[in-house]
Each structure stands twice: as structure tokens, then as C-alpha cells.
Amino acid sequence: MASNHPISFSDVNRDVLRTMFRLSPLYVLAVLVTGGLVAWGGYAWSVQIDYGMGMSGKRHPAMWFLYIGTFVFWIGVSHAGTLLSAILHLLKVKWRKPLYRIAEAMTSISLLCAAIYPLIHLGRVWKFYWLLPYPNQRELWPNYRSPLAWDTVAVSSYLVGSSIFLYFGMIPDLAIVRDNSKGIKRTIYGILALGWKGTNREWYVFQKAYTIYACFLTAIVPTVHGIVSWDFAMSIQPGWHSTVFAPYFVSGAIFSGVAFVITLLILMRKFFKLKHLVTDDHMDKLALLMFGIYLIWFYLSLMEVLPEWFAGDPFHKNVLESRFWGPASQHFWVMFVTAGILPLFLISRRFRRSMPFLFVSSILINLGMWAERVMIVISTTRSFIPASWGDIQATWVDSSIVIGTFAMFGFLMLIFCKLFPSVSMYEVKEEIHESE
Amino acid sequence: MVKAFAAYSSPDAALHAIRELKRAGYPEILCYSPIPYAEIQEELKPKSARVWAFSLLFAACGVMFGLTLVLGTFYLMNLITGGKPILSIPPGLVIAYECANLFGFLGTFTGLVLLTRRWRRKLDVYEERASEDKLVVLAECPDGHLTQVQNLLKKAGGELRPAGGR
Structure with a gap:
């Protein structure tokens, strides 16, 4: 395509396709390390299945701890993918184009990581089908009055929706891979591309369908994490029973998700040599978006704490005190420093364009957001009756399982990047065309 | 009917070809492109x-x-839980909303597949560079008009x- 733009359409194809299939020693090492950690997590899970839930430290008064905290964290991370792919698409934000594919992949993979936590927490995982609504001789049915049952429907709908959306948006790119492959690869990508030829008719229907799909995804996103928040807020537990929980959870979800996207994009730019496609300007805008979401989340965090403090309810105050200097204090202060204070630096353009700072801060922000989720769960150790108060400790089993799911995320992302284009080629070309 | 087929390096040239073909009375035109062009x-x-x-x-x-x-x-x-009525409407609305979205996803994707006849894997007339950087204009015309249409495209x-007939 004749143009004045420094990057041609052919360059985009060449540079993105170059990132697929070739296995560098570093890549193989990363796959082995993450795969090894997944295997270790699997072993820890097998120990828990063999010896019981006590191995993961689950006992009264905290029956939920790392598992549910990490489940909420993974669900939260998934929200940034939809923000970048669907919501910003509807708002016609053009700079999202090179960024959103990896964010969408992150959405589907993090939802997969989240989806295994209810199974891990079941204890007797082989009975998982009891959760499904089907006619049975026990005459037992899922209790749809419980937000946990809503959660199942919401998360599985979101997983199906985001996975189809990821594939859907990739169809034109899969055709590019098909056209640049030979042999069995050509056949496989030919099937995946569903015979895409890029005719004007196909593009027309594709664009219409993409926008409608984006509307559905935008509609489901706030409800998914809203419902996850109701797992807590529907109870009368002090520290959980709060009307602000749904927006507080959703804003925190998007905040940590955008931080996760930044981490992944910096790694991708570095190791796939894609700095000319995912530029410093893109990273600057993404960091600015994260800063804006951080302000909303920070405000809602204050709104979660201050009214309870001001109202002076002794049970709520106990929970707050447990966060400041009680059993949840470690998690609280980690969150306060990494997710509460550190993002303030993003107000400066210099920090937003510094990749080392962005990389480290995005990881620390996610550490803080994970600590925040766990901190919320620890509130159960300070309930209404002091006699039922207790402490909670992580064990090697639940810690290993949590580490295993983080490794599973990395492992699946590594596989995804080698099998599929991690940057949307046709949308980058659109951006080039529009900038001419 | 036969098909004439030409590749272009710029959207303006492809657009010009399409307009010329329409002016000459050949309305059966298809344009393959690496990205959607609003003008086309x-x-x-x-x-x-x-x-x-x-x-x-x-x-x-x-x-x-x-x-x-x-x-x-x-x-x-018929089991009362949480002191709520047996037929509780709010949970029904939550699940109905989520299922509306889930089915909406499936419906939209089905619409895409059916309306673009995406189940066809066979690429009958196709230029691979259309997925890279070329725009390809395909026009259908009666057997005796092939040279005239090819001249217009050129x-x-x-x-x-080269493009076959059907």
C-alpha cells in the first residue's frame, strides 16, 4: 500500500507474524518455569483433595481466604480486556487498537484461572456437577436466592462471551496467518479463519456484529464484578455489608486489570520487539487511563471506610481497626503503599513514559490489589461475637495453589502469543490508514 | 457470466475502478481489502x-x-432460604439479565456466521495479498464483455x- 506512513501494511504483517511460532531459548525457559509451577500447584491441589480442606488452613471463622481473594482478583483482572476491546471501541477511541488483543486474551485466560477456584474450594471436586441445575434423584437444586449461584451464571456467561469475542475479533487476522502459512498450518488457520476473504460485504457485517457484540459485553462487565461483590455484600458481615461494594469492586477490577495489561504490553514490546507498533504514546495513554481509574477506585475506597468510621458502629469499627493494626494490617498497608500511594506518580508524564517505572509500578499495583481482595476476606475473623473471633494463616498448600494459578496464567499467555497474533494486525493497519 | 479480477495498491484507485464499472453498467462488484474502507x-x-x-x-x-x-x-x-419467598423475583431478574447477554453473544456470532456464509472454507476467487496490502476488485460480466471490463480495471x-468463470 503506497503511503507516507513510516510503517507499511506489509511491515505490520511481517512484524506480528514474526512473533508467532519461533521459539527462543528464553521463551522455552519461561514455558518450562511456568509449566513447572503449574505442576507444583497441581500437586498441592492433589494433597488437598487427598487429606481434606484442613490442609489449606480453612477453618472457622475464616472459611474463605486466599482462594476467594484470588478468585476475586482474577475476575477483576479480566475486566480491563473488555474495557479496552469493547467499551473503548464503542467510544471510538483509536489508540486502543494495538493494545486490545493482548488485553482480550488476558480476559479469557484470567477468567479461566478464576473459574477453577470454586472447584478448588469445593473440596470434593468430583461432585462439582451437583452445582448444575439438572433433574436428580436427590431432588436438590442450586439455590438461586444465593449470590454464589448468580456468580456461577455471570462468570460463565462472561467467560463464554469474552472467549467468543477474542476469536471473533481475530478472524481477519487468522486469515492473514492462513495466507502466510503452508501445509498443515495453512489448513488449521484456514479452518479457524472460516473462509475469511475480506470482501466489502464481510467487513460490513463484521463491523455491525462487532459493535453489537461490544454492547453486550459492555452490559455484562459491571454486573459480573458487581455480582462477585454481592457474594460479600449480601451477607450481614461487618465490613462486607455495604451498598458501595459493587462500584468499589468494579473500579478496583478495572484498575488492576489495566495495570496487568501494562505489565504484559511492556514484556511484549521488549521480547517481541514491537515498540514501533505499541509505542510510548500508547503506553502513556494507557497509564493515564489507569490513573483516572485509580482516582475513582481511591474515592470509592474512602467511601467504603469513612461512613463506617463516622457512623461509629462498634462492629464495623472493629473490622476497620483489624485492617489498620489487626490481623489484616499487613495486607492493608501493602495495598495502601502499592495501590494507594504509588499510582500518584502517574500524574507526571515523565513517569508515565518511563517503561521501567511503569513495569515495576504495574506489578506492585497488582500486588496491592491482590492484598486488598485478601484483606476484605480476612474481615470475617472479626464478626459480631468476639468469642468467635480468630486468626487465619496461609499454608503451603493454598499458597502453592495460588502460585500455581498465577503460573497457569503466564503459561497460557505464553502459549497464546505463539499460536495467535498478539497484536490486531487489521486494526493497526486501520490506525495507519487513519493517520495518513 | 465470467469474472474479471484486478489488484490495486491504493484505495483511491480501487474506488475509481468501482465507480467506472458501475458507470459502464456492471453492478456485480466485490472488493477485497485488508481493512474496511468507508468510501468503498x-x-x-x-x-x-x-x-x-x-x-x-x-x-x-x-x-x-x-x-x-x-x-x-x-x-x-419448595425450600425457604434466607426468609425469602419461594418465588423470589429479584434473583430471577439477575439470572435473566446474565442469560440475555449470554444468548446475545451467541446470537450475534451466529448472525455473523450466517450472514457472511462463514461456513464456506473454499476460497474460489481470492488474491492472498488482499489480506496484506492490496485491494482487489472483482466484477462479474457476460462472456462477451470480459475484455471491456478488464480494460476498465486496467x-x-x-x-x-487470472480469474475463472462459473
């Missing part, structure tokens, strides 16, 4: 795609499915490609 879409004006009808129909089915699932389950298991700056 506007010129070729594809028949309106009723993807929304699939989305809406499936979403409505989702609402019905969600309500039936929840209320049916309540009906089958005159607009296209590189002619």
Missing part, C-alpha cells in the same frame, strides 16, 4: 445486515431461559489477475 463500503452499499435481529431474538430467548431456570428451580424445590491502475 459507501460506494458498494451492501444489503443491510440484520445482525441485530439475531442478537435481539437470542437475547429475548435468554431472558425467557433465565426466568424459567430460576422460577422453575424455585417451583421444584485503466484505473489495476494489475489484472
Whole structure:
């Protein structure tokens, strides 16, 4: 395509396709390390299945701890993918184009990581089908009055929706891979591309369908994490029973998700040599978006704490005190420093364009957001009756399982990047065309 | 009918070719491109795609499915929990909303597949560079008009490609 733009359409194809299939020693090492950690997590899970839930430290008064905290964290991370792919698409934000594919992949993979936590927490995982609504001789049915049952429907709908959306948006790119492959690869990508030829008719229907799909995804996103928040807020537990929980959870979800996207994009730019496609300007805008979401989340965090403090309810105050200097204090202060204070630096353009700072801060922000989720769960150790108060400790089993799911995320992302284009080629070309 | 087929390096040239073909009375035109071009879409004006009808129909089915699932389950298991009535409406609305979205996703994707006949894997007339950087204009014409159409395509700056009839 004749143009004045420094990057041609052919360059985009060449540079993105170059990132697929070739296995560098570093890549193989990363796959082995993450795969090894997944295997270790699997072993820890097998120990828990063999010896019981006590191995993961689950006992009264905290029956939920790392598992549910990490489940909420993974669900939260998934929200940034939809923000970048669907919501910003509807708002016609053009700079999202090179960024959103990896964010969408992150959405589907993090939802997969989240989806295994209810199974891990079941204890007797082989009975998982009891959760499904089907006619049975026990005459037992899922209790749809419980937000946990809503959660199942919401998360599985979101997983199906985001996975189809990821594939859907990739169809034109899969055709590019098909056209640049030979042999069995050509056949496989030919099937995946569903015979895409890029005719004007196909593009027309594709664009219409993409926008409608984006509307559905935008509609489901706030409800998914809203419902996850109701797992807590529907109870009368002090520290959980709060009307602000749904927006507080959703804003925190998007905040940590955008931080996760930044981490992944910096790694991708570095190791796939894609700095000319995912530029410093893109990273600057993404960091600015994260800063804006951080302000909303920070405000809602204050709104979660201050009214309870001001109202002076002794049970709520106990929970707050447990966060400041009680059993949840470690998690609280980690969150306060990494997710509460550190993002303030993003107000400066210099920090937003510094990749080392962005990389480290995005990881620390996610550490803080994970600590925040766990901190919320620890509130159960300070309930209404002091006699039922207790402490909670992580064990090697639940810690290993949590580490295993983080490794599973990395492992699946590594596989995804080698099998599929991690940057949307046709949308980058659109951006080039529009900038001419 | 036969097909004439030419590749272009710029959207302006392809657009020019399309306009010339239409002016000469050849309305059966298809344009392959690496990205969607608004001007070409506007010129070729594809028949309106009723993807929304699939989305809406499936979403409505989702609402019905969600309500039936929840209320049916309540009906089958007459167990009061949390002091709530057996037939509680709010949970039904939550599930109906989620199912509307789930079915909406499936309906929209079904619409895309059906309306673009995506199940066809065979690429009958196709130029691979259309997925890279070329625009390809394909025109159908009666057997005796092939040379005239090819001349039109060439005159607009296209590189002619061999294309079969049907």
C-alpha cells in the first residue's frame, strides 16, 4: 500500500507474524518455569483433595481466604480486556487498537484461572456437577436466592462471551496467518479463519456484529464484578455489608486489570520487539487511563471506610481497626503503599513514559490489589461475637495453589502469543490508514 | 457470466475502478481489502445486515431461559432460604439479565456466521495479498464483455489477475 506512513501494511504483517511460532531459548525457559509451577500447584491441589480442606488452613471463622481473594482478583483482572476491546471501541477511541488483543486474551485466560477456584474450594471436586441445575434423584437444586449461584451464571456467561469475542475479533487476522502459512498450518488457520476473504460485504457485517457484540459485553462487565461483590455484600458481615461494594469492586477490577495489561504490553514490546507498533504514546495513554481509574477506585475506597468510621458502629469499627493494626494490617498497608500511594506518580508524564517505572509500578499495583481482595476476606475473623473471633494463616498448600494459578496464567499467555497474533494486525493497519 | 479480477495498491484507485464499472453498467462488484474502507463500503452499499435481529431474538430467548431456570428451580424445590419467598423475583431478574447477554453473544456470532456464509472454507476467487496490502476488485460480466471490463480495471491502475468463470 503506497503511503507516507513510516510503517507499511506489509511491515505490520511481517512484524506480528514474526512473533508467532519461533521459539527462543528464553521463551522455552519461561514455558518450562511456568509449566513447572503449574505442576507444583497441581500437586498441592492433589494433597488437598487427598487429606481434606484442613490442609489449606480453612477453618472457622475464616472459611474463605486466599482462594476467594484470588478468585476475586482474577475476575477483576479480566475486566480491563473488555474495557479496552469493547467499551473503548464503542467510544471510538483509536489508540486502543494495538493494545486490545493482548488485553482480550488476558480476559479469557484470567477468567479461566478464576473459574477453577470454586472447584478448588469445593473440596470434593468430583461432585462439582451437583452445582448444575439438572433433574436428580436427590431432588436438590442450586439455590438461586444465593449470590454464589448468580456468580456461577455471570462468570460463565462472561467467560463464554469474552472467549467468543477474542476469536471473533481475530478472524481477519487468522486469515492473514492462513495466507502466510503452508501445509498443515495453512489448513488449521484456514479452518479457524472460516473462509475469511475480506470482501466489502464481510467487513460490513463484521463491523455491525462487532459493535453489537461490544454492547453486550459492555452490559455484562459491571454486573459480573458487581455480582462477585454481592457474594460479600449480601451477607450481614461487618465490613462486607455495604451498598458501595459493587462500584468499589468494579473500579478496583478495572484498575488492576489495566495495570496487568501494562505489565504484559511492556514484556511484549521488549521480547517481541514491537515498540514501533505499541509505542510510548500508547503506553502513556494507557497509564493515564489507569490513573483516572485509580482516582475513582481511591474515592470509592474512602467511601467504603469513612461512613463506617463516622457512623461509629462498634462492629464495623472493629473490622476497620483489624485492617489498620489487626490481623489484616499487613495486607492493608501493602495495598495502601502499592495501590494507594504509588499510582500518584502517574500524574507526571515523565513517569508515565518511563517503561521501567511503569513495569515495576504495574506489578506492585497488582500486588496491592491482590492484598486488598485478601484483606476484605480476612474481615470475617472479626464478626459480631468476639468469642468467635480468630486468626487465619496461609499454608503451603493454598499458597502453592495460588502460585500455581498465577503460573497457569503466564503459561497460557505464553502459549497464546505463539499460536495467535498478539497484536490486531487489521486494526493497526486501520490506525495507519487513519493517520495518513 | 465470467469474472474479471484486478489488484490495486491504493484505495483511491480501487474506488475509481468501482465507480467506472458501475458507470459502464456492471453492478456485480466485490472488493477485497485488508481493512474496511468507508468510501468503498459507501460506494458498494451492501444489503443491510440484520445482525441485530439475531442478537435481539437470542437475547429475548435468554431472558425467557433465565426466568424459567430460576422460577422453575424455585417451583421444584419448595425450600425457604434466607426468609425469602419461594418465588423470589429479584434473583430471577439477575439470572435473566446474565442469560440475555449470554444468548446475545451467541446470537450475534451466529448472525455473523450466517450472514457472511462463514461456513464456506473454499476460497474460489481470492488474491492472498488482499489480506496484506492490496485491494482487489472483482466484477462479474457476460462472456462477451470480459475484455471491456478488464480494460476498465486496467485503466484505473489495476494489475489484472487470472480469474475463472462459473
